[in-house]
Amino acid sequence: MNDRGLDCVVVGYNEGDFDDYRVMCERAGPGTPEYQIMRSEHLVVDGKAMPWLDAFSRLRNGGTGRADRYHVGEVFNLAALYLTSYLRRQGLRAEPISLFSGEQDRLAALLSEQPAVVAVTTTFYVNILPVVPIVEYVRKLSPSSHIVVGGPLVDNLCQSGVTSTVQDLFYAMGADSYIQESQGEHSLADLCRAVRAGGDLSNVDNLIHCPAGEWVRARRRPESNDLDQCSIDWSGFTPQLIGSTAQLRTARSCAFKCSFCDYPTRAGALATASVDTVRNELRALADLGVKNVVFVDDTFNVPPKRFKQLCQMMIEEDLGLRWYSYFRCSNARDEESFDLAAASGCAGVFLGIESGDTEVLANMHKLAQDSQYRTGIARLKERDITTFASIIVGFPGETEKSVQNTIDFLNETAPDLWRAQAWWANPRSPVYQQQDLLGIEGEGYTWSHFSMSSAEAAAFTDEMFERVTESVWLPLYDFDFWSLPYLAGKGVGVSELKSLLRTSQELMGVRNRGGEPARLAALERQLAEGVAGLHVEPARFRY
Ligand code: B12
Numbered sequence: 287m288n289d290r291g292l293d294c295v296v297v298g299y300n301e302g303d304f305d306d307y308r309v310m311c312e313r314a315g316p317g318t319p320e321y322q323i324m325r326s327e328h329l330v331v332d333g334k335a336m337p338w339l340d341a342f343s344r345l346r347n348g349g350t351g352r353a354d355r356y357h358v359g360e361v362f363n364l365a366a367l368y369l370t371s372y373l374r375r376q377g378l379r380a381e382p383i384s385l386f387s388g389e390q391d392r393l394a395a396l397l398s399e400q401p402a403v404v405a406v407t408t409t410f411y412v413n414i415l416p417v418v419p420i421v422e423y424v425r426k427l428s429p430s431s432h433i434v435v436g437g438p439l440v441d442n443l444c445q446s447g448v449t450s451t452v453q454d455l456f457y458a459m460g461a462d463s464y465i466q467e468s469q470g471e472h473s474l475a476d477l478c479r480a481v482r483a484g485g486d487l488s489n490v491d492n493l494i495h496c497p498a499g500e501w502v503r504a505r506r507r508p509e510s511n512d513l514d515q516c517s518i519d520w521s522g523f524t525p526q527l528i529g530s531t532a533q534l535r536t537a538r539s540c541a542f543k544c545s546f547c548d549y550p551t552r553a554g555a556l557a558t559a560s561v562d563t564v565r566n567e568l569r570a571l572a573d574l575g576v577k578n579v580v581f582v583d584d585t586f587n588v589p590p591k592r593f594k595q596l597c598q599m600m601i602e603e604d605l606g607l608r609w610y611s612y613f614r615c616s617n618a619r620d621e622e623s624f625d626l627a628a629a630s631g632c633a634g635v636f637l638g639i640e641s642g643d644t645e646v647l648a649n650m651h652k653l654a655q656d657s658q659y660r661t662g663i664a665r666l667k668e669r670d671i672t673t674f675a676s677i678i679v680g681f682p683g684e685t686e687k688s689v690q691n692t693i694d695f696l697n698e699t700a701p702d703l704w705r706a707q708a709w710w711a712n713p714r715s716p717v718y719q720q721q722d723l724l725g726i727e728g729e730g731y732t733w734s735h736f737s738m739s740s741a742e743a744a745a746f747t748d749e750m751f752e753r754v755t756e757s758v759w760l761p762l763y764d765f766d767f768w769s770l771p772y773l774a775g776k777g778v779g780v781s782e783l784k785s786l787l788r789t790s791q792e793l794m795g796v797r798n799r800g801g802e803p804a805r806l807a808a809l810e811r812q813l814a815e816g817v818a819g820l821h822v823e824p825a826r827f828r829y
């Protein structure tokens with residue numbers, strides 16, 4: 287099959303246009319969660335609103351005269367790498383693209399080979415907008431390629447079947463077919479082979495295609511791909527492509543059932559890779575020159591026994607890697623877990639704390655108590671592991687008192703970084719089964735229930751932004767906790783980053799209150815000087 291050219295190009299992330307997003311949030315109106323979130327995640331440079339890392343890049347380029355574009359998408363998109371590696375193992379020729387906007391020249395070169403299939407991943411998309419420009423670009427440069435879209439967006443859209451709304455959305459995205467499957471790698475390989483053979487697409491499981499004016503779904507056959515057999519073959523990628531920070535997945539799905547989250551229902555039972563598979567992948571990453579590893583598993587330290595084995599393996603291997611992951615404090619019950627984490631190179635953890643209020647935690651079915659969180663955060667801090675606490679505001683049961691409890695919790699435990707966001711009411715999440723009991727009306731960022739409304743949650747989040755003083759606010763848009771390992775790979779340490787974030791938090795606060803221009807100007811100067819004073823490796827992407 288190889289002599290027939292490229293079988294598939296897999297396209298990673300398209301971050302979309304920040305201005306479009308800003309306008310959408312502004313249209314939602316002051317007082318809405320959308321507006322509140324947007325205000326606390328951007329900076330303004332030379333009169334233009336932009337995400338945090340764009341501001342960082344612009345301020346830095348002002349001093350260096352370079353055109354570096356620092357972007358978290360420089361850490362190679364994991365779904366694109368994974369699918370590429372899977373297809374190659376099947377004997378197909380495949381190439382990955384990480385960031386659509388950053389790699390258009392490379393994408394154009396790949397498209398000049400007229401690949402049989404172009405696969406569009408949708409890991410981060412909550413609507414169809416980022417897909418459209420990719421499809422248009424591919425159509426223009428490689429009209430003969432079969433474009434397929436798959437991943438979480440398609441899976442989410444089709445939860446109630448291929449309804450008439452879904453039909454319209456499929457036409458609007460403009461692809462040739464869609465794969466509805468929470469995994470999908472097997473279906474993608476079959477599709478590549480079918481397209482190559484010029485054959486009948488209706489035999490490709492999980493495919494939705496449009497043979498006669500209507501989107502029809504082929505046979506549904508859930509995939510259960512073995513994480514050991516399908517682990518990424520990193521030897522197929524170059525050090526230039528991967529860089530110094532890489533992501534790794536060692537498990538699929540999650541064993542918990544938090545009532546605000548539908549992920550376990552979509553992803554099926556928890557599946558894990560063996561310790562030896564992870565060992566081999568880490569060795570390969572170290573060989574490529576990787577220094578920072580991000581485990582994207584939803585609950586990396588669960589099951590606890592496996593977590594300890596993984597840490598022990600990393601200690602044995604001593605590959606000089608620093609790692610980052612999600613971490614459930616409530617499941618790390620002994621000192622040994624924390625000792626092993628630290629000794630194996632744990633540099634930072636994402637803590638899904640969600641709330642500092644016992645009753646709200648119980649409503650969320652978090653199976654966690656605030657005392658466990660307190661002990662956990664203290665133990666992590668003692669070992670110099672950076673802690674980031676993520677908070678949800680306005681879950682059913684939330685009141686002014688519970689918000690106060692969360693503020694107290696954050697000020698008392700003082701995680702290094704934190705962020706709060708209004709509850710995103712997901713109708714497919716378990717809490718909706720109690721919709722009537724809890725008086726939940728609406729969905730997304732427009733809702734009310736027996737104890738709060740979305741507008742109140744947005745206002746409380748603003749209040750928390752002002753009143754949490756012992757932890758530093760971490761912006762979300764194209765930034766988030768996952769930027770820590772990226773920036774560490776560029777030479778920016780967490781204490782330097784925290785100092786910049788402290789200034790940016792104050793800046794956003796003064797700006798959002800419509801505050802004093804002189805204070806604003808002083809803070810802007812302070813931020814620019816802080817950025818200019820850093821030693822930062824050049825970015826892979828350019829403006
Ligand atoms: C790292 C990360 C980020 C980083 C990414 C950095 C980088 N360099 O890649 C950044 C900071 C950019 C980020 C941002 C966002 N993220 Co994020 N992020 C993640 C995280 C931790 C890992 C994603 C990942 O790589 N997964 C592993 C890959 C391999 O899995 P996968 O994409 O599902 O792919 C599999 C299948 O779905 C399939 N597949 C995928 N695409 C396709 C396409 C085809 C054709 C086929 C056949 C198959 C297929 O193949 C894979 C193998 O089976 C996840 C949580 C998690 N643990 O997954 C959240 C997550 C993906 N993020 C999420 C969200 C909501 C966002 C944001 C919108 C905002 C937010 N609330 O965080 C933003 C989006 C952009 C923005 N404007 O900021 C949600 C997605 C929800 C959804 N899509 O339904 C997740 C699941 C977290 C959560 N539970 O809320 N994120």
Ligand code: SF4
Pocket residue numbers: 540541542543544547548549550584585638
């Ligand atoms: S929020 Fe995290 S721990 Fe809870 S069910 Fe979802 S993925 Fe699992």
